[in-house]
Amino acid sequence: MKSYAVDTNTRIYPFNDPIGKSFILDESLADYTGRILKQAGREPAEPVKNLLEIGSEPAIVFFDNLYITRKTLEAFLNKASESKAQKAVLALPDGPVTGFAGPLQDRVVEDAGSKKIVLFDLFMVKDTQVDPSRGLTEIREDLLKGAERIIVEPEVSLIKAPSLRLHGRPLDLDIPQSLFGAAHLRHWVHLLWINRQALETRLLEMAEAEKEEGRLFLFGDKEYERWSKKKKPPVYVGENCNIHPSALVEDAVLGDNVTIDIKGLVRHAFLGDNVGLTAFHMALGSVVGNGCHTLADTCLNQVVSMPHSTLSNAKLEYTLVGSEAFVTTGVLFYGVGLDGELEVQDRGKWVKSGRRLLGGCVGHRCVLGTRAIFMGGRAVPNGYMVVLRPGDGIVKIPRDVPPGELLYNKGGSLSMVKEIQPPWQPPEW
Amino acid sequence: MKAYILKTKTSIPPFMDDVSEAYFVHETLAQAQDRALRKYGFEPVRIEKSTEINDDDYLLIFDWVYFSERAVRMFKRVLKRSDPGTKVLALTKSLSTQQPSALQGVVEEVSPDGEEIFLYDFYYVKGTKLVQGGPGEIRDALLADAERLVVPKREGRLRLRRPSVDAGQSQTQSFIELPITSTVVMHVKSWVHILWLNSLALGIHWMETIREHRGWMTGVVLRSFPWRSRYKFLKRMVRKGSNCKIHPSAYLEGCILGDNVEVGANATVRFSFVGDNAVISDGAGITNSVIGQGAFIREKSVVVGSVIYPEATIDNLKLQVSMVGKRSFMTFWFNFIDAKFEGDIMVDVAGGERGPVDTHFLGSCVGHDVVLMGKTLVHPGRAIPNGYKVVMRPDEAISEIPRDLPERTPLMRDERGKLVVFPSSN
Structure with missing residues (x-):
């Protein structure tokens, strides 16, 4: 049975890449989907623009912006093959696995007895009757109509990552740990959230593979193993990695040629090939793409960075960074919703993101200089270079200031406080 | 009597x-x-x-x-x-x-x-x-x-x-x-006075604890033999309540922890008192401070010489010689200037008076249920009343990002928070 990926023409702003190039840990979405199809014993999917190209043979059909885990795919294919229905569609119960990246997905949610199920654009079609004049939305409707809902029940546990408390009330983030998952990717928030979810899935997959096939992966530095007397969470380390003895790495996947310098802290993180983390770096719940580099004392918390970016931020949180971008120390995404969910732009409108904690999105090749402060939920288009406003930084420093004078920044020049007009000073001066 | x-x-x-x-x-x-x-x-x-x-x-x-x-x-x-x-x-x-x-x-x-x-x-x-x-x-x-x-x-x-x-x-x-x-x-x-009293707690509380637990203290001294390294001794001067979760990489020295305290990876707690159910996250540093029950110190926050009331959330680059009230929230870039180079630092006293304090180093005091956000600086000695919500000026943050600006061209925020092309004359 062949597989077909329907071209949805989805391009995620601000990146505007073809959806197949979307970033999932260390692969593009297209490569990732091809890999899991192969692991499920299927041939790679052929891209199609409409269902006419599929013909009348039974086929697996999915929309090319679908993210799905291998376990979910296998479970669906097994159950759908046994089904006698002409069409079958993947359904997952509405819960943590589908809900974590759920907002803005245009989900179809239905009642199924006592629970709700979410339908995803993955179908097994045994007899396609297609009207060539119908658009994508109609194609989906046609496929869903009469299709048997194949419900895949996920096993899931939750990591409670305490993220914030407002007025004493916790806004904890529940991150699902499961081999199952699916999402329609159409917004940058989905890339941010799905990568986080995919990280947990990858850790579970690697643990499972190790159990089945014997010890495949190297654990961390021997000295680190001796140092911790308790059984520590696993670390999967690629070839030729260089981890400083003072660094702490837990629950992480490291690619090849990764360098972690002195006092680095990496927990629940994915580091791609050739990533360099310099001194005192912290990577918590983050995905750092191939070839990324961080400068000293950078802290990334729930950040996803695409390949070849340079990150130098004192604390960057809940943010998606494109490839070849440069984010400096003082960049801030004002990402806390004081009174409710933060909003993002979607299809020309501001809509609720479903989150009270959300940073922003930095496009490919952006350079964000100091004092680039953004409201939460903003997306910076590709190639933007944001610099300091004239006058915000001191440019001119006079040489003839009497000793002991208090100076301040006046429009980019150092000036004496006593010359402020009209005169002003704090009450107690 | x-x-x-x-x-x-x-x-x-x-x-x-x-x-x-x-x-x-x-x-x-x-x-x-x-x-x-x-x-x-x-x-x-x-x-x-x-x-x-x-x-x-x-x-x-x-x-x-x-x-x-x-x-x-x-x-x-x-x-x-x-x-x-x-x-x-x-x-x-x-x-x-x-x-x-x-x-x-x-x-x-x-x-x-x-x-x-x-x-x-x-x-x-x-x-x-x-x-x-x-x-x-x-x-x-x-x-x-x-x-x-x-x-x-x-x-x-x-x-x-x-x-x-x-x-x-x-x-x-x-x-x-x-x-x-x-x-x-x-x-x-x-x-x-509350701040200074809590800073004196190191002597008061530890002396009282040692008097009540002489056997434990004797054990600390004996186990620290041969007494060449004070750090070995200080590392043992730690009392923990029940059910604490301390990451193996965390460093505790001269501190007293309540019940159900969590201390994350690479965090340090030195000469401080941490109340029940408080959370000290990964990479945080607490020195000479009192952390109240249920308080939450986020990743990489540094708290020095400060008092954090119960259930407050601190997510601050560096909080020194300051106080934060119950259920208040301070973000990373909201900073208190904690040094004054000339003149006295003035503070509020009960009864509506103000007066100078005899120190060059003092932060500020945050009331209960306060939210402090954005990149803001506060002069020393200030007190922020209960319930205040301080945010950045709306135009100080970039809120509008046009989609049609040229790539690889310097851009800046204008006075209304919109990204515009940097003026070429500058």
């Missing part, structure tokens, strides 16, 4: 809590007073007016007075050896009494021996009829008759390097000294 604690109806700004609710290492001032008095056989009774007292001899303490257990013990001891009559508790001038003396309203005198002493509103009354009136009148009447009873104390000093404030200042002036003593009496009339 009864110890009458006179309610003075003093509220401490910005919290506006009654002074009896002032926070001292996980208990209120009232609880600390009751504990210290009961330990040495006094029965605390709270009164609104002096006319409620019917005893012949008793202790009379104004409710704004903090006193440690040892202070009560030594006062009682000296009282037994003294002549009959009304007494007032006095302490000699030293680092622990002088440094926080500003704004306390203590009376300074010179004793007959020529020593400078401070008089506190802690009296033993016998044979003196109390006047009816406010605290000031009662005090004046008592001081007119009372013998000054100087309570002996021992005091050590911890020398810490501090930034040189004045150009040309000599090296000897580039240190501050922290007093280490368990004999402490203080009037609490301002948030700075």
